[in-house]
Every structure is written in structure tokens, then in C-alpha cells.
Amino acid sequence: MLGLNKKDTSLLIVVAILTLLAPFILNPFPSDSAMAQFNAGYPDLMQRFVIFGIFAIGFNILFGLTGYLSFGHAAFLGVGSYSAVWMFKLLSYNVIPAIALSVVVAGLFSVLIGYISLRRSGIYFSILTLAFAQMSFALAYSVLSNPKFNLTNGETGLQVYADDPQILQGANAPDLPHLFGLPMRATYTMDVGAWSFDFNAGYYLCAVIMMVVFYLAIRIFRSPFGMMLRAVKSNQQRMNYTGLNSKPYTLAAFVISGMYAGLAGGLMAAMDPLAGAERMQWTASGEVVLMTILGGTGTLIGPVLGAGFIKYFENIFSKINDNVLHSWFAFLPDGLEDAVVFIIHPFIGKGWHLTLGILFMLVVIYLPGGLVEGGQRLLNWIRRKSVGGDDTREGKTEPAE
Amino acid sequence: MSNKSVTRRGVLKSGAVTSAGLALPTIFTASSAAAYTNEPTGGSVTLGFNVPQTGPYAEEGNDELLAQQLAVEHLNGEGDGGCLNTFTSKALKGNGILGKKVEFVTGDTQTKSDAARASAKSMIEKDGAIMINGGSSSGVAVAVQGLCQEAGVIFMAGLTHANDTTGKDKKANGFRHFFNAYMSGAALAPVLAKEMGTDRRAYHLTADYNWGWTQEESIVASTEAMGWETVNTVKTPLASTDFSSYIAPVLNSGADVLVLNHYGGNMVNSLTNAIQFGLLDKVVNGKDFKIVVPLYSELMAAGAGENIKGVLGSMNWNWQLQDEGTKAFVKSFGEKYGKPPSNSAQTCYAQVLLYADACERAGTFNPCGVVEALEGFEFDGLGNGPTLYRADDHQCFKDVLVVRGNMNPTNAYDTLEIVEITPRAQVEYAPDHPMFAGGELGKCNPGA
Numbered sequence: 044m045l046g047l048n049k050k051d052t053s054l055l056i057v058v059a060i061l062t063l064l065a066p067f068i069l070n071p072f073p074s075d076s077a078m079a080q081f082n083a084g085y086p087d088l089m090q091r092f093v094i095f096g097i098f099a100i101g102f103n104i105l106f107g108l109t110g111y112l113s114f115g116h117a118a119f120l121g122v123g124s125y126s127a128v129w130m131f132k133l134l135s136y137n138v139i140p141a142i143a144l145s146v147v148v149a150g151l152f153s154v155l156i157g158y159i160s161l162r163r164s165g166i167y168f169s170i171l172t173l174a175f176a177q178m179s180f181a182l183a184y185s186v187l188s189n190p191k192f193n194l195t196n197g198e199t200g201l202q203v204y205a206d207d208p209q210i211l212q213g214a215n216a217p218d219l220p221h222l223f224g225l226p227m228r229a230t231y232t233m234d235v236g237a238w239s240f241d242f243n244a245g246y247y248l249c250a251v252i253m254m255v256v257f258y259l260a261i262r263i264f265r266s267p268f269g270m271m272l273r274a275v276k277s278n279q280q281r282m283n284y285t286g287l288n289s290k291p292y293t294l295a296a297f298v299i300s301g302m303y304a305g306l307a308g309g310l311m312a313a314m315d316p317l318a319g320a321e322r323m324q325w326t327a328s329g330e331v332v333l334m335t336i337l338g339g340t341g342t343l344i345g346p347v348l349g350a351g352f353i354k355y356f357e358n359i360f361s362k363i364n365d366n367v368l369h370s371w372f373a374f375l376p377d378g379l380e381d382a383v384v385f386i387i388h389p390f391i392g393k394g395w396h397l398t399l400g401i402l403f404m405l406v407v408i409y410l411p412g413g414l415v416e417g418g419q420r421l422l423n424w425i426r427r428k429s430v431g432g433d434d435t436r437e438g439k440t441e442p443a444e
Numbered sequence: 445m446s447n448k449s450v451t452r453r454g455v456l457k458s459g460a461v462t463s464a465g466l467a468l469p470t471i472f473t474a475s476s477a478a479a480y481t482n483e484p485t486g487g488s489v490t491l492g493f494n495v496p497q498t499g500p501y502a503e504e505g506n507d508e509l510l511a512q513q514l515a516v517e518h519l520n521g522e523g524d525g526g527c528l529n530t531f532t533s534k535a536l537k538g539n540g541i542l543g544k545k546v547e548f549v550t551g552d553t554q555t556k557s558d559a560a561r562a563s564a565k566s567m568i569e570k571d572g573a574i575m576i577n578g579g580s581s582s583g584v585a586v587a588v589q590g591l592c593q594e595a596g597v598i599f600m601a602g603l604t605h606a607n608d609t610t611g612k613d614k615k616a617n618g619f620r621h622f623f624n625a626y627m628s629g630a631a632l633a634p635v636l637a638k639e640m641g642t643d644r645r646a647y648h649l650t651a652d653y654n655w656g657w658t659q660e661e662s663i664v665a666s667t668e669a670m671g672w673e674t675v676n677t678v679k680t681p682l683a684s685t686d687f688s689s690y691i692a693p694v695l696n697s698g699a700d701v702l703v704l705n706h707y708g709g710n711m712v713n714s715l716t717n718a719i720q721f722g723l724l725d726k727v728v729n730g731k732d733f734k735i736v737v738p739l740y741s742e743l744m745a746a747g748a749g750e751n752i753k754g755v756l757g758s759m760n761w762n763w764q765l766q767d768e769g770t771k772a773f774v775k776s777f778g779e780k781y782g783k784p785p786s787n788s789a790q791t792c793y794a795q796v797l798l799y800a801d802a803c804e805r806a807g808t809f810n811p812c813g814v815v816e817a818l819e820g821f822e823f824d825g826l827g828n829g830p831t832l833y834r835a836d837d838h839q840c841f842k843d844v845l846v847v848r849g850n851m852n853p854t855n856a857y858d859t860l861e862i863v864e865i866t867p868r869a870q871v872e873y874a875p876d877h878p879m880f881a882g883g884e885l886g887k888c889n890p891g892a
């Protein structure tokens with residue numbers, strides 16, 4: 044289907060089902076139960092899952108295929124966000140021009156940075172991209188936000204004000220980002236018994252876009268162009284000796300993944316019309332590297348899983364505080380309850396970084412292929428258990444590569 | 445010749461599919477029947493406390509969190525009631541808000557606009573928070589204030605000192621209890637004139653971002669109005685940790701006062717560098733060299749240690765004030781946590797009480813009712829004397845403190861001494877003052 048082989052088609056279908064049914068899958072606990080703390084099916088977090096999924100898919104096209112480790116990808120995310128918010132300020136709150144411009148601007152910006160940075164490879168390339176990203180951050184944070192020429196609004200972040208031109212904004216168009224009148228914030232809440240599920244317009248826009256770009260990524264992975272990129276990764280020197288100029292290929296990969304990042308940035312601004320400079324900071328660039336490695340470098344689905352994993356920790360674990368813990372362990376005798384809370388305390392709330400770090404170490408040490416490798420091992424194990432059965436192979440859950 | 449035939453069944457089928465497709469978007473717009481965002485329906489109401497728990501202002505954030513927990517206890521009738529006993533409005537009965545028990549959720553702003561908005565959004569969307577309180581940076585305050593306006597909940601700002609929060613970025617759903625840079629300038633200038641004379645030459649080092657600029661602008665304006673000359677204003681990158689290269693030129697500039705428009709760790713480092721260069725021992729233009737830090741906090745004072753001795757600055761509130769509200773709050777905070785509260789903690793505590801009181805007086809949690817109840821509200825008994833929440837820009841007006849690093853501190857907490865309590869009238873300004881111009885309050889948004 045769509046020019047994909049059977050395995051990839053089923054992977055695409057699985058991803059489509061997972062993203063479309065996410066409101067159900069992420070809200071497995073009744074909303075009044077104590078476990079509701081672990082529900083992730085609220086609009087903002089679901090949007091983040093898919094947006095950072097897009098960001099990580101794009102990053103993986105560069106890092107997973109060519110092996111070039113960019114430490115400055117957040118710059119493109121930030122540039123995308125700023126372009127989108129400027130479109131809101133100048134044209135209208137419709138998200139289409141905003142997202143389109145964010146991809147274009149991020150593409151141009153990545154041509155510039157890629158052309159310079161790709162003159163070197165390895166650690167030098169990483170450092171160059173990091174330097175560019177930190178330069179962009181400093182520019183956005185203070186230099187380009189002085190009162191005379193205010194492009195980024197500095198620390199506060201670029202926002203839409205009531206006195207902005209918005210020349211295409213219709214008289215009764217919603218006063219917040221919308222898709223031809225359908226506000227991104229609009230949410231339909233479905234109550235089924237004790238459960239409640241949120242269907243958010245913005246989330247579904249992001250989900251559809253993610254499926255499109257995921258499909259694109261599969262096509263790139265399977266194309267001759269993708270094969271060239273893999274050749275760059277395995278031995279670029281040998282490739283050069285055979286008379287091939289690898290630079291156009293790496294630059295193309297860099298620009299494509301920059302455009303993915305720009306798209307993610309544009310979507311972030313479309314869901315929440317504010318662009319802050321912190322989006323460009325090196326921590327944000329490092330985050331996408333973590334996502335990709337955690338999920339599985341060079342695999343198709345891995346980066347998306349990694350993005351979901353990290354965002355889940357950031358948003359769910361950081362919100363568990365001591366009060367919540369006490370309510371969980373209230374059934375224990377007083378002294379014991381305090382002891383248990385004391386032990387868990389460093390790992391929750393502001394300690395979520397610690398928990399994530401430990402899990403990251405475990406994954407890297409025991410599952411070098413990331414979460415995808417974990418899934419594969421689990422699958423093989425199940426398969427071995429059911430010996431003697433007929434052909435139990437189910438291609439659809441088998442990750443690519 | 446085509447074999448396309450129109451059947452009744454086909455028309456019905458395609459018609460049904462089309463209309464279902466057209467109707468699909470409307471399930472999103474037809475939201476629930478609630479009158480406003482997160483209308484509390486059960487026996488409890490949820491407040492969202494969004495403070496930095498990691499990053500440079502984490503300590504301040506945790507202090508705010510303690511104060512907010514204390515406020516919730518007092519609202520629910522636990523503890524000694526704190527400022528409920530001294531507050532001039534007697535609407536609060538210690539039985540929650542409007543008879544509903546107060547619960548709270550917490551989030552980490554990380555002192556980043558993006559993270560702060562994400563955590564505020566999750567409190568609003570997931571936990572059903574009906575107001576967001578706290579924070580420790582102007583950038584974050586402005587970002588979260590915008591979000592709350594869009595989402596239709598009330599925002600109370602916490603520690604934010606830039607003029608913009610209630611200036612060009614003001615929003616109808618947002619209120620600020622803290623003072624601002626203009627007020628710092630207005631309060632400091634007369635004290636500076638008295639202590640240092642009116643013919644000083646000032647050199648500014650300013651953190652290079654929005655708050656730094658508004659503070660520099662305010663201090664330059666108010667000191668020049670009393671006759672000072674501004675020799676130079678130098679912007680320092682926010683990430684700097686060593687200010688030696690910025691301090692050295694001060695000595696050769698002919699300036700005799702150094703103004704540090706820095707906050708937090710920046711200020712601790714720049715002040716330490718200035719002391720190391722021996723600035724305070726110099727005599728320039730026949731006068732003793734002086735240093736001024738316009739915005740002080742207890743945390744910075746503790747960080748700078750010995751170096752702040754004798755250095756002047758301004759503050760929103762201090763636990764050493766002697767009014768009834770302050771005494772009641774310091775007593776219950778001290779008894780519970782074993783230390784005096786910081787001025788950002790007091791701000792967040794007062795804001796929770798004021799929000800609850802506004803709900804009681806309005807008889808509803810509807811943000812528009814709350815805004816109406818808070819606009820133009822005059823009260824006393826929460827510290828700082830008689831206080832006004834101005835309707836035009838939602839800025840709070842109250843007395844401002846001028847403080848000095850204590851020369852002989854007797855314990856770890858009295859690092860600052862109060863030099864003067866500047867009366868409210870002296871720090872007031874017109875809502876359309878040029879430093880606050882631009883931006884509109886807009887209309888209150890109840891969401892839904």
C-alpha cells in the first residue's frame with residue numbers, strides 16, 4: 044500500500060491506530076481513582092507526545108541514517124516557533140500559513156548552518172552545531188529583543204497582542220489559533236462511566252501531520268537516497284574514494300531533519316501561541332538526542348517511543364508531590380508511611396530527572412538498541428514460549444529494521 | 445456512455461457520510477454545559493501552585509510552596525488561622541471557599557516560560573485547577589498570565605518585578621501583589637538623595653533581558669530626576685558568573701555609585717566581584733564610593749553574606765515589619781517551618797487568601813466575578829498596611845520597603861534591616877505612565 048512493503052504498511056497502520064485512539068489508551072484509569080495521577084490523556088501532553096515525536100523522527104533521519112550527531116537541533120525548533128507566532132501576529136490566527144512558514148524558515152536556516160557545519164564530521168560537527176544553537180539562543184534571548192528591534196521579545200517570549208496587525212483575521216474568527224474556524228483548544232470530553240476521555244482538535248491536527256511525516260520518513264528510509272545516507276554512516280571515506288561526493292546527501296539529510304524540527308516548532312506554537320527562547324537552549328537539543336537513543340537510533344518507531352517516554356516522565360512524575368505519596372501509603376502505620384515516603388521522595392517531583400537518568404542508564408546498558416530492542420526481545424521470548432504452534436509471526440508489531 | 449448509475453441507496457449512503465463528515469468538527473465546539481472553565485462541581489475546589497522547584501530560583505519556589513500550603517490550611521480552618529484573623533475583609537470563615545474544601549496541585553516552572561506554561565496547562569486540563577498562583581520570574585509570569593487569559597482561569601503572579609507584567613503585558617485575568625521596578629525607583633530615590641547627596645554619578649550594570657532593562661530605565665529616570673548623572677549603562681549577559689571585566693572599567697569612569705540591576709545568583713556574583721575590587725573603600729570625586737542593589741531578596745542577602753553590609757536596596761515586604769498582619773503570618777509560618785518567610789512567600793500566601801476572599805465576596809468561582817471583586821479592592825491586615833488592587837492595570841499598591849544589609853546581624857535571618865517604609869502615595873503612578881504604556885487589559889475570560 045502507498046508504495047510500502049507489507050511490513051512497513053502494517054507498521055504505519057499500527058502507528059495510525061495508536062495515535063488516533065491515544066485519548067483512550069493514555070487514560071486507562073478512572074478519573075476519580077488514585078491511579079488517575081498516571082493518566083496522560085489530557086490535550087496538552089498528548090500534543091507534546093506527537094509534536095516531540097515529529098521532532099525526534101526528523102532528528103533520526105540525520106542521526107540514525109548518516110550518523111552525524113547534531114547537538115543544535117533545538118535551534119530549528121525555536122526558529123519554527125518564532126516564524127509561526129510572527130504569522131499569527133501579522134496575518135491571522137489560522138494555523139496553516141504559520142505551519143507552512145515555520146517549515147520554510149527552518150529549512151532555509153538549516154541550509155545555512157548545515158553548509159558550514161558539514162565541512163567537518165564527528166565531534167567537530169557536533170560542536171559546531173552546538174555553537175550555532177547557543178548563538179541562536181543568545182540572539183533570541185537578548186540581542187534580538189532590544190526595544191529598538193524586537194524580533195523575539197526575549198525572556199518573556201513572543202506573544203500575540205491585541206494591537207498586532209493580523210491583516211487577514213476575520214471579524215468573527217476565534218481569537219486563538221484555529222484551523223478555518225475550528226479552535227485548536229476545542230476539546231470534546233466523553234464520559235464513559237467513571238472514565239473520561241478528551242478529544243482535542245489540536246491533538247488530532249498534530250496526529251494527522253505526524254502520520255504524514257512518519258510515512259515520509261519510511262519512504263526516505265527505504266529509498267536509494269536513504270541507502271546513500273547509510274553508506275555515509277558505515278564508511279564515508281570509502282564512499283569518497285569511489286568518486287562519490289557525499290556532501291549533497293548529508294546536506295539534504297540535514298535540511299530535511301531541520302524542516303521536521305521546524306514543523307514541530309510551528310505545531311508547538313499553533314497549539315500554544317507563545318515562542319520562548321528556552322526552546323533553543325542546549326538542554327532542548329540534548330533532549331532530542333536522548334529521545335532518539337532511548338527509543339532506538341536508526342529505527343522508525345523508536346524516536347517516537349523515546350519522545351513519549353521522556354515527555355511522560357517530565358509531565359507526570361514531576362507532578363507527584365509528598366501529599367500525593369502520603370495519600371497513596373495512608374494505609375500503612377504512621378512511622379512506616381513516613382519512611383516509605385522518605386525513600387521515594389528523591390525520585391518524584393523535582394527529582395524526576397534522577398528517575399529518568401537511572402532508567403536511561405539501564406536502557407543504554409542492557410538494551411543498546413533502545414526500547415525497540417526491548418520490544419523485539421520480548422516478542423522473541425513470547426514466540427519461543429509458544430513453540431509448536433502454527434506460524435505465530437505477526438509482522439505488524441515487529442519494528443522496522 | 446458511462447455505466448455510472450445513481451441509486452437511491454447510493455445517494456442516501458453518500459449523503460449520510462458527507463453530513464457526518466461535515467458535522468464532525470461540531471463535536472469539538474459543542475463543549476460541556478459548564479458556565480466557566482473547571483467549574484467545581486464536587487465538595488472541593490482545586491488551586492494550582494506553579495513555582496520553580498528546579499533551576500536558579502528553586503529555593504525561592506520552595507519557600508512559596510510552603511507559604512501556599514499554609515494558606516490552604518488556614519482556609520480550611522486548620523492551624524491558627526494566620527492572617528484570617530487580621531484581614532479586614534471578614535468573608536472567609538475557615539470552612540474552605542464557598543463551603544468547598546480547598547485542595548491544591550503543584551507544578552514545576554523550571555524558571556522557563558515553556559515549562560511553566562506546560563505545567564500550568566496540565567494543572568488546568570488534567571487536574572481541573574481554577575486558579576494558578578506563584579512563580580519567581582517576570583518572563584514566566586507574563587507567559588503564564590497569557591495562558592490563563594486564554595484558558596479562562598485566574599492568575600496571581602508571585603514574584604515578578606518587571607514593569608511589563610502589569611504594563612504592556614497586562615491581562616484581565618491576571619493580578620500582581622508584588623511591587624515593580626518603577627516603585628523601587630520611586631522608593632529608593634529619596635533615601636539615596638538623603639544618604640548620598642544629589643550630585644552623584646551613577647554607573648549601571650544591568651542583566652541583559654526584559655526585567656533588567658525595565659529596572660534600569662526606572663532607576664535611571666528616578667535618580668536623574670533628583671539630580672544624579674548617569675555615567676554609563678552596561679548590559680551583562682545573563683549567563684555570566686564572573687563580572688570582573690565589567691567592574692574594572694567602573695573605576696576609571698569617574699562614577700561614584702554602582703547600581704547593580706541584577707537578581708539572584710547574578711547579583712551575588714557581581715556584588716562579590718565589586719567588593720573584591722575594593723570599590724567600597726575608594727573615594728571618588730571627594731565622596732565615598734557606594735553600591736546600590738535596587739531589588740533585594742532574603743535569598744540573595746544570604747548568598748552574598750558579608751558583602752551586603754551597608755548596601756541599600758528595596759523590598760516588597762520583610763518579616764521584621766511590625767503590623768498585625770505581618771506578625772500573624774510570621775508567627776504561624778515560623779511555628780510550622782522553623783524559619784521566617786521570605787518576601788515572595790508572603791506574596792504567594794496573601795494572594796491565595798485574596799483569591800479565596802474574592803470568591804466569597806463574589807459568591808462564585810467564575811473568573812469574571814472574581815475579577816470584579818478584586819478590582820479596586822481596598823483592604824488591610826495582610827502586611828504592608830492599607831493596600832489597593834487597582835482596577836486599571838491590576839497592579840497592587842501598598843507601602844514599599846527600603847532596606848540595607850545589616851551591619852551587625854545577630855542571627856542567620858536578620859541580614860537586612862529596614863531603613864524606611866515608603867508610603868504608598870509616593871510610589872503611585874498613572875496607569876498610562878510611559879513606562880507602562882501599550883497593551884490592553886482586555887475583557888475577563890471565563891473560558892468555556
